[in-house]
Amino acid sequence: MSSVSASSLAQALIRREIIELHAYHVPPSAGFIKLDAMENPYPVPESLSAEIAAAVAQAAINRYPDPSAASLKAKIRAVTDLPGQMEILLGNGSDELIQLLALALNKPGAVLLGVEPSFVMYKMIAAFTGMRYVGVPLKPDFSLDCTATLAAIAREQPALVFLAYPNNPTGNLFDAAAIRRIIEAAPGLVVVDEAYYAFASDSFIPLLAEYPNLLVMRTFSKLGMAGLRLGFLAGQPAWLNELEKLRLPYNVGVLPQVVAKKLLEHHEVLLAQAAQIRADRTVLQAALAAVAGVEVFASEANFLLFRVANATAVFEGLKQRGVLIKNLNGGHPMLCDCLRVTVGSPQENERFMNALKESLDHE
Helix, strand or coil, rough: CCCCCHHHHHHHCCCCCHHCCCCCCCCCCCCCCECCCCCCCCCCCHHHHHHHHHHHCCCCCCCCCCCCCCHHHHHHHHHCCCCCCCEEEEHHHHHHHHHHHHHHCCCCCCCECCCCEEHHHHHHHHHHHHHEEEECCCCCCCCHHHHHHHHHHHHCCCCCCECCCCCCCCCCCHHHHHHHHHHCCCCCEEEECCHHHCCCCCCHHHHCCCCCCEEEECCHHHHHHHHHEEEEEECHHHHHHHHHHHHHHHHHHHHHHHHHHHHHHHHHHHHHHHHHHHHHHHHHHHHHHHHCCCEECCCCEEEEECCCCCHHHHHHHHHCCCEECECCCCCCHHHEEEEEEEEEEHHHHHHHHHHHHHHHHCC
């Protein structure tokens, strides 16, 4: 064995679909105006920071966390108006919940179906878990192709369907009636991913009791808790009681539980910040639309997708001017020459717009 290199051994033993994957890339951001990751640009108010600090100071970090996170779940239930008979499952961000769902439903030959372009982790986690992934293209305007999706469901009989609502990276909210048709046609579980719920005008949480094959997934990352890595899955107990068996023990630590609970006690502060971001989004969208050569797409999330000639060069120009956004060019054929910018503070948005115009002038 000593004559075999670690590289050759890894190549021989690790599953081929893992070898062929590229790890999820998070670029270094130190020194940049960071508008690439859909984070809330507004800090926690000082008075609330003091309350959080006091709660953290009293946290029993020498002990394991509450394995059921009962008090945090109760607070989540209260702020989301969850129907009374529904259950909650907490995850280390929504990524863990996506993986847990794929693990649970991956019988031999099982299919995970999504639409494209959408959140890349659906496809990546299908590969992680060995599920067969099927992607249905969106229409050219990024709306849901209901006919094609229903045909794919009839053909593939997927065990698991993910629909982001609003969609990432396009920002649009799919037609709710079309999603209902998909839920009704699907033979398996449909998960509506509402990661950007705080910036959108609709939700499927009120419909959880209506459909036996529907779950709704949310994360608090976009609402101002990205550093806590906290997501939750809501739905009927018949699903969540089984999924609970796959959740690793103590997956949400003491500090995320303490801080998230304190923040949700002041949910109105976070909602006010979300309202400000929606207002900032309107201003930024208008500013982008006014720039010659820029096509900006409507969004109900906390980011804007836009298309511009020579997108990669423009992206590099923005970086040279200290602004980091997301380059989607080359990530999917429908995202050719597309860039995505998180809605920042008014000052950050102004810096971005100035840097964008300078970058375009140099093209």
